[in-house]
Amino acid sequence: MTQAKPLSGKILTKTFLLCSVFVLMALYFLAQRFIYGLGAVTHMNDGYPWGLWITYDVLVGTALACGGYAMALLVYVFNRGEYHPLVRPALLTSLLGYTIGGVSIFVDVGRYWQAYNLVLPWFSQLNSVMFEVALCITTYVLVLWIEFAPISLERFNQPRLLKILNRMVVVFIAVGVLLPTLHQSSLGLLVYIAGQKISPLWQTGLLPLLFLLSAITMGYSMVIFEAIISALTFRRPMEIKLLQGISAIISNLIGLYLVLRFGDLVWREELRLAFKGDLKGNMFLIENLLLIFPMVALSKPFKMTKPRWLFVSAALMLLSGAVYRFNTYLIGYDPGPEWRYFPSVPETMIVLGFIALEIMGYLYVVKKYPVLSGAKKG
Amino acid sequence: MDMKRRDFLKAAAGSGVLLTLGAGPAFARAPKLLLPGAVGILYDATVCIGCKACVSACKQYNDMPPEHSSLERLYDDPLDLSSKTLNVIKLYSNGTGAVKDREIDGYSYIKRHCMHCIDPACVSACPVSALTKDPSNGVVQYNKNACLGCRYCQIACPFNVPKFQWDQPFPQIKKCRLCAHRLVKGGMPACCEFCPTGASLFGHVADLRLEARRRLSLEPGQWYEYPVQTVTSSFKNYRQVSLYVHHIYGEKEGGGAQVLLMAGVPFDKLGLPALPDQSDANRSESIQHTIYNKMIAPVGLLGILLYKVYINTKDEE
Numbered sequence: 001m002t003q004a005k006p007l008s009g010k011i012l013t014k015t016f017l018l019c020s021v022f023v024l025m026a027l028y029f030l031a032q033r034f035i036y037g038l039g040a041v042t043h044m045n046d047g048y049p050w051g052l053w054i055t056y057d058v059l060v061g062t063a064l065a066c067g068g069y070a071m072a073l074l075v076y077v078f079n080r081g082e083y084h085p086l087v088r089p090a091l092l093t094s095l096l097g098y099t100i101g102g103v104s105i106f107v108d109v110g111r112y113w114q115a116y117n118l119v120l121p122w123f124s125q126l127n128s129v130m131f132e133v134a135l136c137i138t139t140y141v142l143v144l145w146i147e148f149a150p151i152s153l154e155r156f157n158q159p160r161l162l163k164i165l166n167r168m169v170v171v172f173i174a175v176g177v178l179l180p181t182l183h184q185s186s187l188g189l190l191v192y193i194a195g196q197k198i199s200p201l202w203q204t205g206l207l208p209l210l211f212l213l214s215a216i217t218m219g220y221s222m223v224i225f226e227a228i229i230s231a232l233t234f235r236r237p238m239e240i241k242l243l244q245g246i247s248a249i250i251s252n253l254i255g256l257y258l259v260l261r262f263g264d265l266v267w268r269e270e271l272r273l274a275f276k277g278d279l280k281g282n283m284f285l286i287e288n289l290l291l292i293f294p295m296v297a298l299s300k301p302f303k304m305t306k307p308r309w310l311f312v313s314a315a316l317m318l319l320s321g322a323v324y325r326f327n328t329y330l331i332g333y334d335p336g337p338e339w340r341y342f343p344s345v346p347e348t349m350i351v352l353g354f355i356a357l358e359i360m361g362y363l364y365v366v367k368k369y370p371v372l373s374g375a376k377k378g
Numbered sequence: 379m380d381m382k383r384r385d386f387l388k389a390a391a392g393s394g395v396l397l398t399l400g401a402g403p404a405f406a407r408a409p410k411l412l413l414p415g416a417v418g419i420l421y422d423a424t425v426c427i428g429c430k431a432c433v434s435a436c437k438q439y440n441d442m443p444p445e446h447s448s449l450e451r452l453y454d455d456p457l458d459l460s461s462k463t464l465n466v467i468k469l470y471s472n473g474t475g476a477v478k479d480r481e482i483d484g485y486s487y488i489k490r491h492c493m494h495c496i497d498p499a500c501v502s503a504c505p506v507s508a509l510t511k512d513p514s515n516g517v518v519q520y521n522k523n524a525c526l527g528c529r530y531c532q533i534a535c536p537f538n539v540p541k542f543q544w545d546q547p548f549p550q551i552k553k554c555r556l557c558a559h560r561l562v563k564g565g566m567p568a569c570c571e572f573c574p575t576g577a578s579l580f581g582h583v584a585d586l587r588l589e590a591r592r593r594l595s596l597e598p599g600q601w602y603e604y605p606v607q608t609v610t611s612s613f614k615n616y617r618q619v620s621l622y623v624h625h626i627y628g629e630k631e632g633g634g635a636q637v638l639l640m641a642g643v644p645f646d647k648l649g650l651p652a653l654p655d656q657s658d659a660n661r662s663e664s665i666q667h668t669i670y671n672k673m674i675a676p677v678g679l680l681g682i683l684l685y686k687v688y689i690n691t692k693d694e695e
Contacts, residue, residue, distance in 0.1 A: 036547060046461075074692075076687045078686075079689075079690040110542060111527035115526060116526075123506040129503070129662060130501055130504075170687050174684040182669075183431020192658075192665065193502065195653070195658035196652075196653065196654075304555050335538050338458070
């Protein structure tokens with residue numbers, strides 16, 4: 001079924017050590033956050049109660065981590081078994097991305113020591129989109145760890161445990177597709193209740209569907225992005241045929257997304273806001289123009305599927321998805337003229353530390369666990 | 379290959395339909411109505427003299443610390459609501475600022491605090507029921523023992539009322555609780571009790587609405603007995619009526635509120651958002667309830683997924 005093997009090679013590379021410096025700096029600021037409160041390290045305020053952490057770590061981070069979800073959808077739901085070699089690396093980035101997203105939420109919430117209130121039935125509030133998001137993401141992190149468990153069991157040579165786990169794997173894969181479908185759409189619906197505080201360019205009842213479509217597309221783009229980077233980094237052959245197959249899906253999904261996005265704006269008669277020439281309008285244009293190149297380049301008639309163009313297309317799509325989330329939650333969010341927000345240096349350092357930790361995790365795991373397939377010693 | 383891609387798109391569209399059902403108003407949840415026992419405040423800016431006795435009383439009876447905006451730091455002089463200030467009087471001023479309650483070349487006071495919405499966005503948003511609406515008097519209250527500090531209430535509130543203690547390692551959300559701790563003892567909100575002119579008036583929302591409509595029917599310059607403290611009070615402030623903007627803010631805005639505002643200057647000039655009649659809570663819950671309607675869609679989707687994954691992993695073996 002799989003020929004995935006751990007890459008050998010030393011762990012303490014230059015990249016790894018550089019990343020650990022960022023992690024240490026982040027730890028310093030995290031300590032301040034827990035000792036002095038959120039105001040001591042962030043620029044979040046009563047007008048902008050959510051800042052870089054929620055927007056990047058949670059909204060963008062979990063969407064970037066949708067590779068595992070997108071590949072599971074393709075391989076196990078739409079039965080495209082030939083893509084199997086891409087599943088494990090995608091699962092690993094998902095595991096890391098979602099775990100970091102979960103940790104970020106814990107750092108971001110003010111009364112973290114009461115986080116368990118979420119699951120106490122007398123506190124649970126089922127009308128809350130946040131309740132759905134929080135519960136769903138937490139469960140999904142657990143599911144990802146369970147889905148990843150067979151890989152570590154392979155490494156530690158535990159055939160009996162592996163067999164039990166493989167028997168239940170159908171359930172975990174199915175749940176592992178259901179949960180991101182639910183919470184990635186809810187991450188869009190989350191901001192809907194902010195009503196008029198969100199610019200009509202982003203405020204729409206289609207938020208759940210747009211966020212879901214965008215997240216799935218980002219998942220496939222991330223698979224390409226990650227495959228090309230890891231092939232270059234570890235000097236391994238590229239699964240170019242498989243990546244080309246995915247690229248057509250991305251092009252179609254972007255097409256569908258843009259039809260919905262612009263159809264909705266035309267229907268609500270708000271499209272003129274895009275051409276006002278202000279920050280919101282310009283950011284809207286950037287967000288959507290970024291999608292044009294990947295949609296055209298990866299489409300069937302053009303088929304610009306050389307690794308270089310695959311990489312550029314995937315990167316642009318990911319950037320657009322990130323801008324969409326920043327636009328919806330920060331640029332398009334206007335609590336009133338008296339409020340301003342721009343992330344502080346410590347706040348940004350903590351985000352960089354989390355990203356560094358993810359890179360370290362990836363480097364460590366692919367060298368110790370059977371994740372990448374067809375590996376040649378590099 | 380092509381066939382399969384088409385299948386993929388078809389199925390993707392199918393699962394999309396499951397989720398887009400939310401866009402339609404088919405399952406829209408019924409709007410929430412004013413509770414029969416709802417109490418609130420009618421603030422009349424034309425009667426307000428800007429003495430800030432209400433701000434001071436609010437601090438005293440809610441144990442809130444002073445907040446300084448001036449260099450001398452001698453007085454409690456907050457500029458806006460914050461985690462230290464639950465009630466504030468703000469000033470609108472235009473041009474020469476000569477005439478009270480006039481939009482052009484005039485000025486007006488405006489009192490800001492929790493509106494105690496009939497269908498509060500914060501209550502709908504809170505994942506752990508830390509914000510609740512009292513089932514009898516409708517006061518929106520906060521329970522710190524439930525709160526996660528996620529600040530979703532701040533995102534949701536159209537009036538930016540809930541405030542977070544950014545400077546605390548163990549922070550809480552702070553907002554006006556309509557002095558619920560005084561109401562249970564048969565009292566009234568401190569801001570109303572200590573208002574010398576009756577600008578802040580406590581009472582049943584139904585009575586406050588009647589009083590507000592009565593005032594709108596008065597002629598400017600006419601003499602009128604403005605009740606002080608409570609709407610049914612026999613203690614009156616006899617004064618001439620000023621020209622009102624013909625609108626009771628809070629009667630319909632965002633599904634309605636238990637705090638009503640009247641003024642001589644348009645409300646958007648006083649910093650109050652123009653809100654549609656449908657509450658944001660209602661909009662959001664209508665979609666949420668559609669997607670999760672009796673859990674049919676999620677469970678159905680799970681069923682399909684289980685079947686597909688089972689079939690497809692069996693193939694592999």
